Amino acid sequence: MTDAPAIRHGGCLCGAVRYEADWPPEALVLCHCTHCQKQAGSALSVVAALRRDALRIHGTLKTYEDRGTSGQPVWRKFCPECGSPVVTDTPAVEAQGMIFLKAGTLDETADLAPTLHYWTQSAQGWFPFDGQIACQKTQ
Ligand SMILES: [Zn+2]
Numbered sequence: 001m002t003d004a005p006a007i008r009h010g011g012c013l014c015g016a017v018r019y020e021a022d023w024p025p026e027a028l029v030l031c032h033c034t035h036c037q038k039q040a041g042s043a044l045s046v047v048a049a050l051r052r053d054a055l056r057i058h059g060t061l062k063t064y065e066d067r068g069t070s071g072q073p074v075w076r077k078f079c080p081e082c083g084s085p086v087v088t089d090t091p092a093v094e095a096q097g098m099i100f101l102k103a104g105t106l107d108e109t110a111d112l113a114p115t116l117h118y119w120t121q122s123a124q125g126w127f128p129f130d131g132q133i134a135c136q137k138t139q
């Protein structure tokens with residue numbers, strides 16, 4: 001027996017894009033940056049950092065080239081049919097052999113256990129921080 005990772009499945013709202021991800025990820029964080037809020041239409045993004053070979057995508061994502069605070073490109077990839085954001089990538093993340101999955105698109109999310117809040121300086125005021133998860137004002 002090998003201790004192969006569990007595989008999680010997920011996809012966009014309409015199902016045109018599906019993926020498998022080896023689980024658990026290297027990290028699972030919550031991003032309250034204004035760009036994640038805009039793209040998700042929500043308070044935050046749930047972001048899983050995965051090794052690139054741990055994420056296998058079926059279907060075609062469209063890329064919106066955003067800019068991070070560092071001025072570097074941020075490739076926000078989404079389903080062109082239904083608009084669900086699925087992947088975020090940057091040159092630095094790519095160089096590390098990693099990729100960011102929008103973990104809110106997993107089929108099963110009930111047991112997700114994020115360990116860090118990023119960009120809490122732009123968090124929506126109503127968000128009920130519980131003090132249990134570490135916070136960083138920026139990234
Ligand atoms: Zn879709």
Ligand SMILES: [Zn+2]
Pocket residue numbers: 031032033034035036037045119
């Ligand atoms: Zn963000």
